[in-house]
Amino acid sequence: KSSKHNQSSSSTILKSTSTVTSNNTTEKYISVSFNSSVAGN
Secondary structure, three states: HHHHHHHHHHHHHHHHHHHHHOOHHHHHHHHHHHHHHHHHH
């Protein structure tokens, strides 16, 4: 169950990161937010 949820999250993050690939600051922010979500789970 957990791994399935994480796989889904990774897919979403990958899409988001691709969208802002030219903006390194935003990319970093998304990574931090994603890491925080994983820590919360």
